[in-house]
Amino acid sequence: MEVQSEETNAESSSAETTDSSVAEGTNDGAAGGANTETETTSENQSSETHTFDGVVHEETFTNETGYQAWTDYSKATSQYNLGDILNYDNPEGTTISEIDQLMDDNLEKAEAPINETEQMVFYRYLDEELAETTDLSPYVSEIAYYFVDEQLMFSSVTPTYYQVNQTAAHDIETLSSIATVSELEELQPQVFTVAEMKLNGETIKQIMVPSQPAKDQSDVMLNAYYLFVIGDDAIHSMYVPFTEVAQDFPSSSIIIFNSFFSWLSDNQ
Numbered sequence: 366m367e368v369q370s371e372e373t374n375a376e377s378s379s380a381e382t383t384d385s386s387v388a389e390g391t392n393d394g395a396a397g398g399a400n401t402e403t404e405t406t407s408e409n410q411s412s413e414t415h416t417f418d419g420v421v422h423e424e425t426f427t428n429e430t431g432y433q434a435w436t437d438y439s440k441a442t443s444q445y446n447l448g449d450i451l452n453y454d455n456p457e458g459t460t461i462s463e464i465d466q467l468m469d470d471n472l473e474k475a476e477a478p479i480n481e482t483e484q485m486v487f488y489r490y491l492d493e494e495l496a497e498t499t500d501l502s503p504y505v506s507e508i509a510y511y512f513v514d515e516q517l518m519f520s521s522v523t524p525t526y527y528q529v530n531q532t533a534a535h536d537i538e539t540l541s542s543i544a545t546v547s548e549l550e551e552l553q554p555q556v557f558t559v560a561e562m563k564l565n566g567e568t569i570k571q572i573m574v575p576s577q578p579a580k581d582q583s584d585v586m587l588n589a590y591y592l593f594v595i596g597d598d599a600i601h602s603m604y605v606p607f608t609e610v611a612q613d614f615p616s617s618s619i620i621i622f623n624s625f626f627s628w629l630s631d632n633q
Contacts, residue, residue, distance in 0.1 A: 368624040370603045415439040416570055416594060417559055419550040426556050427524040430492040431506035438508050438522035438559070441467050447563040448516040450626070458516030461486060473504065485615070486510045495526065502526065509615035519622070521560035523614035529607070530555060531587050534575040537604070540590050546597045557589070560618040564626065570594045571618060575607060591621045601625060
């Protein structure tokens with residue numbers, strides 16, 4: 366996956382969709398490369414109020430059943446601890462068993478070992494009405510956790526059954542001018558990923574919204590635009606064609622985070 370990167374208040378780009386107005390999809394989880402923007406600093410929230418509460422709601426995320434995942438995720442982020450990706454030897458991240466205690470027993474749980482030290486764990490939200498009317502997966506959203514050496518290093522909440530309103534997607538120029546979460550809130554974009562990781566003691570939050578292609582993207586219909594946030598401040602952005610991340614939002618989110626960390630390392 367090729368990722369584009371930008372400094373906040375710069376320009377961003379990259380994404381595709383199968384329909385010029387609305388594209389429908391299901392997300393199964395894992396992915397790739399990005400475009401970038403940046404600044405730096407933050408910590409896990411101690412209350413149940415989430416940074417993106419004003420951006421994520423029933424109309425911007427998914428249906429009522431899927432939105433419950435956001436409610437649960439927002440609460441969980443105030444109760445767990447993220448491990449620092451630069452400090453694996455100091456296990457401060459919440460364990461798998463501790464995360465399990467935070468989640469509803471009625472959720473579908475799926476474990477996906479990556480290797481001997483890394484593992485993804487998914488908690489999926491079933492829409493019973495959808496299950497009766499479609500041959501596709503009846504799960505409408507999921508919370509994903511990524512563990513290294515049994516400690517939590519990443520979390521995300523994403524829809525797994527969704528529609529993309531391409532005509533409502535904002536242009537790159539508008540999104541790249543965003544300096545705060547409050548400014549993003551004013552746009553009320555569709556939201557397809559909220560995630561977070563910790564670097565050097567700072568919790569960095571990530572949100573992905575669709576955007577129109579950049580001027581030099583003649584073969585792209587829609588971008589996945591990732592904004593990185595510390596506190597209320599947007600510190601960087603990256604974008605890739607939406608089609609490159611649409612099948613696996615959680616894994617793609619991790620890949621975009623890694624691209625951001627590489628960009629940060631190269632620019633310090």
